[in-house]
Amino acid sequence: MTAPVIGVLALQGDVREHLTALAAAEAEAGPVRRPEELAEVDGLVIPGGESTTISKLAVLFGLMEPLRARVRAGMPVYGTCAGMIMLADKILDPRSGQETVGGIDMIVRRNAFGRQNESFEAAVEVKGVPGEPVEGVFIRAPWVESVGASAEVLAEHGGHIVAVRQGNALATSFHPELTGDHRVHRLFTDMVRAYRRGESL
Numbered sequence: 001m002t003a004p005v006i007g008v009l010a011l012q013g014d015v016r017e018h019l020t021a022l023a024a025a026e027a028e029a030g031p032v033r034r035p036e037e038l039a040e041v042d043g044l045v046i047p048g049g050e051s052t053t054i055s056k057l058a059v060l061f062g063l064m065e066p067l068r069a070r071v072r073a074g075m076p077v078y079g080t081c082a083g084m085i086m087l088a089d090k091i092l093d094p095r096s097g098q099e100t101v102g103g104i105d106m107i108v109r110r111n112a113f114g115r116q117n118e119s120f121e122a123a124v125e126v127k128g129v130p131g132e133p134v135e136g137v138f139i140r141a142p143w144v145e146s147v148g149a150s151a152e153v154l155a156e157h158g159g160h161i162v163a164v165r166q167g168n169a170l171a172t173s174f175h176p177e178l179t180g181d182h183r184v185h186r187l188f189t190d191m192v193r194a195y196r197r198g199e200s201l
């Protein structure tokens, strides 16, 4: 089977790092800025950056509704940090006008781990990622205050939820794309491969 085609939402944030990590995890990866590009991918990564900016640009570029529709239809999606916030059904402390795509029944708290200069790295055990713990890079990271019954907690750090999966939607507070360890991206590309197999049945 040919490699899955995975887009990276390229409105703002660390797009290039995700493209590199996805290529390393044997996906065909490209940026997504327009609804027509979104329509062509098997899965999508929403990168880290600034969730308020990504939200506003998604509305401006006419992507918010198409994003919601595809996530609702079951397209695999992976959000890191700001991307996690974009996948939350609810933000505890949104900026005015800040919207999310949603898809995961969870409430997130923005900047929960502190400011830029309080960024840190920590070993995080992630369910579904075999072997050593993942080196989690937390940069003005959100944490998950609570999840609903259909969301599965994949990782915690310091008593707070930092990785969640609900169906084909995956979210982490931290940034695996910055470490050179591609196991979380591999977990996601495997989700996309499974989705494609299901589609062709």
Ligand SMILES: NC(=O)CC[C@H](N)C(=O)O
Binding pocket: 047, 048, 049, 050, 051, 052, 080, 081, 082, 083, 085, 110, 111, 139, 140, 141, 142
């Ligand atoms: N590294 C990040 O993605 C930071 C997220 C940022 N604090 C936000 O609210 O969007």
